[in-house]
Amino acid sequence: MTQRTRNLLSAAVLVAVSVFWYLSAADFRPLSRIFPRVVAAIVGISAVVLAVLTILGHGPVIRLASGDAGERHMRSGTLMGALVLWTALIPVAGLLLASLVGVAVMGAITFRGHHGTGRAIIVALVSVGAFYLLFQMVLHVPFPVGLFG
Amino acid sequence: MSTMLLNALAGVLDPVSLLLITLGVSAGILVGALPGLTATMAIALLVPFTFGMSPIHGLVLLGAIYSGAIYGGSFSAILINTPGTPSAIATTFDGFPMAQKGEAYRAIVTATIASVFGGVVGVLFLIFLSPPLARASLSFGPPEYFWLAAFGLTIIAAVSPRSTLKGLIGGGIGLLISTIGIAPIEGSVRYSFGTVALQNGISLIPALIGFFCIPEVLRMVEESHQSGTVIPYKRQRNMVRRVFLRLLRHPWLMIRSSVLGTLIGIIPGAGGNIAGLVSYNEAVRTSRNRDSFGTGNIEGVAASETANNASVSGALIPMLTLGVPGAPPAAVLFGALLLQGMRPGAELFTAHGTITYAFLFSLILANLAMLPLGIVLGRAVARLMQKVRVQTMAPLIIFLSMVGSYSIYNNVADIYTMVAVGLGAHALRKAGFMPGPIVLGLILGPIAEQGLSQSLLMGRASGSLAGVFFGRPISLILIVLTVVSVAAPIVVQWRERHGKGGTLKAVHQVQDGRREDIQ
Numbered sequence: 001m002t003q004r005t006r007n008l009l010s011a012a013v014l015v016a017v018s019v020f021w022y023l024s025a026a027d028f029r030p031l032s033r034i035f036p037r038v039v040a041a042i043v044g045i046s047a048v049v050l051a052v053l054t055i056l057g058h059g060p061v062i063r064l065a066s067g068d069a070g071e072r073h074m075r076s077g078t079l080m081g082a083l084v085l086w087t088a089l090i091p092v093a094g095l096l097l098a099s100l101v102g103v104a105v106m107g108a109i110t111f112r113g114h115h116g117t118g119r120a121i122i123v124a125l126v127s128v129g130a131f132y133l134l135f136q137m138v139l140h141v142p143f144p145v146g147l148f149g
Numbered sequence: 150m151s152t153m154l155l156n157a158l159a160g161v162l163d164p165v166s167l168l169l170i171t172l173g174v175s176a177g178i179l180v181g182a183l184p185g186l187t188a189t190m191a192i193a194l195l196v197p198f199t200f201g202m203s204p205i206h207g208l209v210l211l212g213a214i215y216s217g218a219i220y221g222g223s224f225s226a227i228l229i230n231t232p233g234t235p236s237a238i239a240t241t242f243d244g245f246p247m248a249q250k251g252e253a254y255r256a257i258v259t260a261t262i263a264s265v266f267g268g269v270v271g272v273l274f275l276i277f278l279s280p281p282l283a284r285a286s287l288s289f290g291p292p293e294y295f296w297l298a299a300f301g302l303t304i305i306a307a308v309s310p311r312s313t314l315k316g317l318i319g320g321g322i323g324l325l326i327s328t329i330g331i332a333p334i335e336g337s338v339r340y341s342f343g344t345v346a347l348q349n350g351i352s353l354i355p356a357l358i359g360f361f362c363i364p365e366v367l368r369m370v371e372e373s374h375q376s377g378t379v380i381p382y383k384r385q386r387n388m389v390r391r392v393f394l395r396l397l398r399h400p401w402l403m404i405r406s407s408v409l410g411t412l413i414g415i416i417p418g419a420g421g422n423i424a425g426l427v428s429y430n431e432a433v434r435t436s437r438n439r440d441s442f443g444t445g446n447i448e449g450v451a452a453s454e455t456a457n458n459a460s461v462s463g464a465l466i467p468m469l470t471l472g473v474p475g476a477p478p479a480a481v482l483f484g485a486l487l488l489q490g491m492r493p494g495a496e497l498f499t500a501h502g503t504i505t506y507a508f509l510f511s512l513i514l515a516n517l518a519m520l521p522l523g524i525v526l527g528r529a530v531a532r533l534m535q536k537v538r539v540q541t542m543a544p545l546i547i548f549l550s551m552v553g554s555y556s557i558y559n560n561v562a563d564i565y566t567m568v569a570v571g572l573g574a575h576a577l578r579k580a581g582f583m584p585g586p587i588v589l590g591l592i593l594g595p596i597a598e599q600g601l602s603q604s605l606l607m608g609r610a611s612g613s614l615a616g617v618f619f620g621r622p623i624s625l626i627l628i629v630l631t632v633v634s635v636a637a638p639i640v641v642q643w644r645e646r647h648g649k650g651g652t653l654k655a656v657h658q659v660q661d662g663r664r665e666d667i668q
Contacts, residue, residue, distance in 0.1 A: 010580035014318065021325055021340070028339055031605065032332035035598040036339065039328065043321035050314055060312030060581055072371040079370050080572060083363075083547060087568045090561060099548055106544035110370055114538060127545055131552055139201060144561050 007059045011051035018044030075109070082106050094146035099128045157506035160205045161514065169210045170511060174518045175526060177217020181233045182225050182530045185369040185539035188218030188234055189361045189477040194546065196354055196485045197553035204489040204504045209511040211485055215478050216268055216515045219421055219461055220523065223260035223454055224530055227253060228379045236421025236457035239429035243442060243449030250445050253382035254527075258392045259447050260454040261523040263403070266396075267455035268516030270407035271414070271462030275469075276509050282470040283495045289471075291607065292617050295600030296627035298593040301473045304634040305418030305586045312581060313638040316418070319582040323590020324597065326351055333595060334602040346562035353484045355554035355567040356591065360584040361477060362550045363571025366543045368578070379535045382528070389524065396451055402432055403455055410456030414463020418585055420476035421457035428456030462512060469493055469505065472596060473589075480588050488557065 001009075021040035025033035053059045086102030093101070107120025135141045160166065180191040191214050199207030222237030227244035240260060247256035289297065302320040309316025329340045330350025341347040396403060406428040413424040432452035433442045442449050464475030465482070472493035474480035483493065489504075491497060497505045554567040574584050608614030618624065 006580050010577075010582070014322075017325070021328075024340065028332065028337040029335040031602050032335045032337035032339060034605070035601055036325070036328040038601075039321055039324040039594075043318060043325060046314060046318045046321060050318065053314070060315050076367045076371040076575075079367060079543070080575070083568060083572070086547075086551075087565060090564065095551070095555065095561075095564075099551065103544040103548050106547065107541070110540045110543045115541070120544075123544070128548065131548070135552065135556065139556070141556050141559060144555070144559075 003061060004054055004059060007054040008051055011047040011054070014047035014050075015044050018047065078109050079106060082109060090144065090146070092146045093148070095143040096128065096132050097146065100124050103128055153502040154506055156503045157510055160503060160507035161209065161510045165206060166209050166507075166511060167514070169206055170213045170515050170518055171522070173210045173213025174217035174515050174522050177214040177219075178221035178224070178519075178523060178526060179530060179533065180214070181218035181221020181223075181237075182534055183537060183539050184225050184229075184231045184233050185365070185372075186233075186542070187361070187365060188215055188236075189481055190365050190546070191218055192478050192481045192485075193354075193358045193361045194549050194553055196357075196481060196488065197556045199485065200488055200557055204491065204501075205507045205511075207485065207489065208482075208504065208508040209515075211482055212508055212512050213515040213518075215482070216458065216461055216512060217519065217522075218478075219458055220261070220264040220268075220454070220519050221530070222457075223264065223450075224257065224527065225534060227256045227260065227450070228382075228531055229534065234421070236425055236460070237453070238422050239425035239453035240450055240457075242429065242453075243444070243446045244453075246443065246445035247447070247450065248380040248382070252445065253380050254385055254388055255392060255447070256445075256450055257382070257527055258388050258524070259396070259450045261520055262389070262392055262396060263406075263451040263454035264458040264523075265516050265520050266403055267407045267410055267457070267459035268461060268519070269513055270404075270455075271411045271459035272509060272512045272516065274408075274411045274459075275462040275466055275512070276506075279466055279469050279509075280498045282466065283498050286471055287495050289623065290621070291600045291603035292621055293600075293623045293627065294596050295604055295618075296624050296631065297471060297473065298597035298600060300627050300631045300634065301417045301467075301593050302586070302590060302597075303631050304416055305589050307418075307634045307638045309418065309583065309586060315581045316583070316586045319577070319586030320590040320593075322577070322582065323587040323592075324594045325590075326356075326587075327591050327594020328598070333599045334606075346560075346566070351570070351591070352554075352557070352560075352563050352566055353591070354488060354557055355563040356570045357481050357484050357588065358550045358554055359567040359570030360574045360588050361481065362546060363568070364575040364578050364584065366546050367575050370540050370543050379531050382531070384524075384528070389520075392447070395447060399448060399451065402448055402452060405431060406452045406455035407459045410459030411463040411466075413456070414460030414475050415466050417467065417473055417475050417589060420464060421460040424456040424460035424463070425453040428452045458516070469497055472592070474592065477585050477588065480585075480592060483592060 018040040022037050025036045050059065082102065082105045086098055089098035089101060103124035104121045107123050108117045111120050132143060135143060177191065180186045181188060192211050195211060195214065199210055219234060219236050222232055222234030223240045223244065225231050225233035226237040226240035227248050230241050230245040232238045232241055244256045244260065247253065306313050306316035306320055329347055331338055331348065338348055409428045409431065410424040413419050413427060429449055429452050432448050433439055436442065436448060464479040467473040467475050468479045468483050470493065472483065474483050486493065491501050550567060551564050554563040555561060557563065578584065604617050608617040611617060
């Protein structure tokens with residue numbers, strides 16, 4: 001995605017959010033709506049300025065990391081997917097089990113090309129196990145359990 | 150007062166505090182030395198774990214990590230030409246050339262002594278400036294707080310490294326997020342989307358963890374940080390004494406860099422990186438030996454490292470006195486203070502004086518501890534820099550982020566908040582909106598809204614809205630500062646476009662390898 005597209009896309013999203021924020025404030029009491037409306041207006045106007053500057057060719061330049069963009073996005077995209085799945089698994093499997101799976105899966109992704117999956121599983125067992133013991137036994141902070149208790 | 154100071158001293162000199170300082174500085178050095186891990190991330194991850202500690206121990210540990218991490222950045226700057234933290238950018242200019250010439254140990258000792266000096270001077274500023282500033286904050290009413298928040302947001306936009314406009318919008322996004330939850334006046338429930346979890350607003354610590362840890366982890370995996378070849382070095386006898394004597398010949402450089410670092414640290418958003426660059430720029434500009442900068446000049450390393458460690462305390466001054474953090478790590482420390490039930494301002498130096506002064510004294514000890522720890526741990530840190538691939542730490546950092554977010558209130562919803570904020574912050578970062586201004590907006594939002602709402606009520610009651618907002622002396626000063634902070638970057642950009650500027654001209658010339666005509 002080019003910098004111009006990023007700027008225009010972010011400006012469009014920000015204008016939409018600002019309009020939503022501004023209009024939703026109509027339901028609030030008078031003093032509760034002033035501040036969100038003022039801020040929404042400032043953000044909205046600034047986003048329009050960003051869009052105009054970008055269209056005129058004076059938009060802010062974002063420095064991107066060097067290297068293959070496709071591979072970069074693949075790595076972070078996979079990791080984000082794993083993070084979302086890990087989070088979604090917590091209410092079902094509990095924090096302990098979800099974290100064991102989450103750390104192992106993420107480890108497999110980030111260790112790729114350097115260490116094997118076996119190492120990721122060992123790291124998951126040791127690190128999650130250690131923190132589970134620390135919280136459960138020492139700090140008496142129980143990890144949330146899932147549907148299976 | 151003297152009893153309070155004695156109690157604070159006793160609190161910081163107890164064995165547990167001393168152990169925490171040692172552990173904190175050591176851990177901070179390691180975090181700072183590994184490119185990809187930042188001081189802010191380390192503090193954000195640790196805040197929830199300090200919740201169960203006494204306030205003194207918790208703050209002592211966080212302060213030690215902050216100081217250690219800023220100093221630790223110099224190791225990778227010198228040994229692999231990659232700043233471990235942004236604060237060490239200027240250290241690479243002369244630190245790495247020194248290492249290439251076989252003077253790596255000399256550069257590290259220089260960075261260590263300079264960091265200790267800058268750090269201690271910064272803390273002295275913090276100790277002597279904060280109490281009167283906190284007392285001055287008692288004369289602030291709602292309009293002053295409103296303008297203070299406005300100034301804080303415009304100044305962070307002004308010093309945003311990528312774009313003033315995006316910095317300003319980032320601050321606005323933070324303000325928008327801060328309006329989620331119950332309004333401070335009249336109590337309307339806003340933008341909760343029918344969920345109970347959002348009725349009390351976004352939880353600050355999980356949000357800070359999300360802002361500062363998740364995008365960093367994703368970036369480190371994306372950019373696949375691979376440590377370069379670490380230049381090996383050996384310890385040499387009497388080097389500390391020799392470098393100390395060498396730096397004694399440049400007292401003005403050290404004092405100027407310390408003062409610059411502290412003052413720049415005070416400015417919200419202008420952290421150690423700007424402090425280091427400006428101080429380096431001044432060192433080049435005022436040196437008789439300008440040609441040697443960029444080729445391994447000890448003064449370059451000293452200027453950068455003195456200033457960036459002085460900026461640590463500088464960033465804490467507005468945070469402790471006015472509730473306006475000067476840098477992202479200070480923003481996280483702000484969250485830690487709130488978690489311990491302490492609000493920035495005059496009360497911090499009266500009702501909570503023992504804790505606050507113990508924290509300040511501990512920063513002096515943390516800075517002094519950097520000297521032996523930096524020298525002793527240096528080679529081990531260098532070996533770890535060679536061996537550790539930071540990407541492999543990504544799953545553990547995310548796990549700690551989750552556990553940390555959950556453990557504050559034993560609330561699973563805080564994990565969801567942290568993950569959602571983290572993914573959102575990553576997307577915003579991709580679009581050029583950095584977490585710093587957004588977090589400042591999030592912190593300043595309630596101050597600004599309360600100030601605005603109460604000022605409006607005062608205006609209605611007095612019949613003069615303009616008088617309330619524009620007729621008070623402190624407000625007028627803050628308005629002028631706000632206007633200047635908005636106008637300054639525009640003027641600077643205009644001057645640079647017309648070839649008249651270049652605030653860091655000397656730095657650019659060193660970077661470009663051109664060292665002629667440095668004025």
